[in-house]
Amino acid sequence: MKANTMAPKPVSLERDLTSSGHFFSDLRTAVVKGDAFVKLSLLWWGAGYARRKQFFKAAVMTLLEAAVIWFTVAFAFQYVPKFGTLGTVQAEQIFNMETMKTEWNNYDDSFQILLFSVLSFVVWITAVAVMLKNMVNVYQLQRREELGLHINTFKEDVGTYLNEKFHITLLSLPVLGVVMFNVIPLLILILVAFTNYDQQHMPPTALFTWTGLTNFINLFGGGGLTLTFGYSFARVLVWTLVWAVFATFTTYFGGILLSLFLNNKRTKLPKLWRALFIVTIAVPQFVSLLLVRNFFADNGIFNGMLTSAATALGIIAEGTTLNFPWLTAPGWAHVTIVLINIWIGVPYQMLIATGVLTNLPVDQIESSRIDGANACQTFRYITMPYVLFVTGPALVTDFVKNINNFNVIYLLTQDVYTTTNQALANSQATEVDLLVTWLFRLTQDYYNYKMASVIGIAVFVICAVFTLVAFNFMLSGDKEGVYN
């Protein structure tokens, strides 16, 4: 840094060096104009650096290359050649004459082949990217040497990772984490949708293999007589969408109305009421959901309370009990779940709405009042458009979150709700399942990974389409620039 500022900077030469900004045109120049060492650096990554006396960097690149080669030979070659078939050797127990014991043969594990092949592909793609980028960098070095410019020492190179290239330092670990625990799992599950990986084909004892689009055809109505996935998919999809609409809008408007109500000047002790509602947030969702599930159980406290009340009022005879199937019958369960979700969600939305409403355009409301607008009109024409403008994007993400609202549905209905619909039961779905809970049950209880993956892809498509459409309607440009 110091040396740079002290020496007069040859500005024109530096400008001469600037790349075109397009990676591939840079690469082409490097291939065409690079000297022998630049070209050699495709094979030996350290070549160009060694030529320019950057020995440390040459050593680092060489080691990296060696690591990739070692990975390829020692690891990837065991799995990638079998990727086309996902394994052919069935697991068998054979009697070994030498040790006099029954042993497993050297069988193929289809899932392992799939997993490690995907891992190898990711590593190779990264390696190719590094190799090409490396070539561009090496050509830059050649140009610098030709123009007589300063070539960074190793220390200076490391320094750039805290300055101009700081984003690489910052992003490398998080991106590695995302690739390992998000991208690779997703790739694998997308691939599984094209295989027959299910309970009959469970590695390691059985193999699974590619089946093309069969699973998609089964899900969207085709398939044999025994398959009822098409029917179940339609039922579950409809309920998922109905649920998402109800869950999003009831809590959203409930929250806004509640916070308006509490914010009203005529309400005494607004802080106390607000605090009481927030108490329900303080209990972890998972505890409160299980709690409410017991509360509404067939022989739970809520039915007990109703029975006592009805007996006291003389509506039912002494000794009889009311057993409303709050969470156990179709229809009842749907309504109860939406109501419980209001109970869970409204306090959150109230908090958010309270925050938004503190910035309400007071002058506009005042002038509308003077113009003779009543409370309803003020709400309809001033408060709501403002709140919608501020929280619109959140509404879209809330909708997507509700499509994927695993917790509420799973914790309220798992082990409690059983379906009587034969067609749904055949495909392990229930009337109250969302696509995600169905997917979860298929993987956890029935090991039907192939159908679960197809459903997962369907969920993604629904969410992606909805988000794109909604954002195109609601947002224009990004607001980032306003603050920058």
Add this chain to the structure above:
Amino acid sequence: MEKKPINTKQLVKDIFRHVFIVLMVAVWLVPIVWLVATSFSAYNGRDMTNFFPQEWSLIQYQKLFTPDTVANFPAWFMNTFKVACACCVVSTLFTLMVAYATSFCDFKSRKPLMNLAVILNLFPGVLSMIAVYFILKALGLTNTHLGLILVYSAASGLGYLIAKGFFDTVPRALCEAAKLDGASQARTFISVIIPLSKPIIVYTIISSFLVPWMDFVYAKMIMNSGISDMWTVSIGLYNMLDKALINQCH
């Protein structure tokens, strides 16, 4: 100021308003009150007929903190606490790093990376769960707390948007001033931006600390060996409830 005459209509409206609020609060608090009341009950099972326990006692709390063969709450609590602390550190670091890189650093692949993050966020998390499990298994990390920590925090970089939104509002003049004074990007990040971002750091710390306490699906899947000493609080609680259901359903 003139004194307003008492408006009876307004008064009635006000009374109704407050009665309504009290009713709403009651609806929201009844299950919570029931939860607290039941926890002080001396009765071991689930009481179906009485809202408040017949006999009050602290025995359940005493039982909770004395480990027995099936329920080891102190161990679960410590496990969750350890996982939560580690998770909190890793997640906060990752989130802030990604947020700073996408907000302050200017590099070519910034927009494509951000778009990719949006797409990745649209996939249901439940979908990748099974593959995550097999990856952990391949790494030999199932039934370990390290595996849980990785699952909760490794991909936390994707949740950078809120922190980025905060960073976007920090005046750019500050960074330019730091740059003119000769500070590197790393220096600016650590000495200028971090001290300015206490609210968002606190928010990130709290939200990442809470994840292990709330999550039960991943925990149940990864801690599948049935050794209850390794469990986190949420698996333990779920299992206790299951047991209660088995014992008491007639």
